[in-house]
Amino acid sequence: MASGKQDKAKGAANQAAGKLKEAAGKATGSGKTEAKGKAQQVKGGMQKGKGDAKESHKKQR
Template identity: 80%
Template sequence: MASGKKDKAKGAASQSVGKLKEAAGKVTGSGKTEAKGKAQQAKGGMQKGVGHLRENQKKQR
């Protein structure tokens, strides 16, 4: 099981890559790439949320 900090870091990285993909899609006019970037950003946000939950769970113990 990954730690909360790892999940948060991976989520932030995924969001950054997603932002780059979205921007590349806009520049090139590729709606598909832009959509993939938005989806990756959402996935990263969810992963960061899981990291926050895991850290809070550890604090409560």
């Protein structure tokens, strides 16, 4: 199981990759690539949230 810091890092990476993919989709006029980029950003946000929750829970112990 990944630690909170690992989840946060993976989430940030997914968000960054999603932004690039979305921009590439806009630049090429590919709605499909743009949508995939937006979805990847959402996934990254959820991963970061999971990491934050793990870290918060760890601090409360």
